[in-house]
Amino acid sequence: MFFCDFLGEETGRKLSGHSYxxxxxxxDGTADFLAGRIGSSVSVGLLHKGAPVLGVVYAPVTSRGPDCIAWQQGMRSLLRNGQSIALSATDRGLHGSIVFVSAxxxxxxxxNDVLCAPAVCEPMPSIAYRLARAAAGDGVAGVSLYGVSPHDVVAGHALLLAAGGNLFDQDGxxxxxxxxxxxSSPVTRCFGGERAACLTLLTRPWSTLVSPPRPELGTDV
Known part of the structure; x- marks a missing residue:
């Protein structure tokens, strides 16, 4: 048996300082799921000494059917529903692409389209699945305008790193x-995907869309 630490949204935490x-x-996306929207997901990530080294995001109900995007350190590509994904070696930029935003x-x-231009927005639940789809090349970035916790993003972060992207806070x-x-510091917004696209997106006036109150437990980000 492999003993290590654990951090879950509903299942508590065991934090002893183990390297894993x-x-x-x-x-992830409970409120939208209960409202009948598709695209919520199960998110499983693994940290080693604070670095994401494994990510699995599984969305059981989507417009394309069940969708599982996965990677672990040492793999040369992402897996999507068991098939390797050929990843682009260059940034595509915002032009003609998609930015995944909340439902x-x-x-x-x-x-939102104005703020994402020259890309267009695609609303969907689950920040984990937004990041996973950006990593898989369906779009250029995934965005959350509300504060996120590690359980929201670690798995998606691992996938982005594997695809040559990253996850950025509100300060870039x-x-x-x-x-x-x-x-390492409070994260009130996050932008995950291709670096240049994310750094452009975070300069946009997203505060015009956000109501002051923070979402309650279970609210989608």
Whole structure:
């Protein structure tokens, strides 16, 4: 048996300082799922000394059917539903691409398209699945305009790193995990995907879309 630390959204935490820590969200996008929207996901990540080294994001109900995107350190490519994904070696940029945003953006789609231009937005639940789809090349970036916790993003972060991207905070700094329980600094927004696209997106006035209150437990980000 392999003993290590564990951090879960609903399943508690065991943080002893072990070099490995599983980070799990058993259902990312619960509120949207209960509202009948598709695209929620199971997110399983593994940190080694604070670095994401494994990510599995499984969305059981999507427009393309069940969708599982996975990677572990040492693999040369991502796996999508058991098949290797050929990854682009160059940044595509925002032009002609897609930025994955929260399902709440559906009610302000035009405003989100302006902020994502020259890309267009695609609203969907689950920040984990947004990041996974960006890593898989379906779009150029995934965005959350609300604070995120490690269980929301570690698995997606691992996938992005494998694809040559990264995950950035509201100041454009790559997100780090000083301990398995917290980020190195408060993260009020995150932008994950190709570096140039993310650094462009984070300069846009996203605050015009965000209501002041932080989402309650279970609210999608």
């Amino acid at each position: 820590c599983w980070v799990v969200d058993p259902h 709440a953006a559906e009610s302000k789609r035009a405003e 700094q790559p997100i780090r995990y000083t301990t398995p329980a917290e980020f």
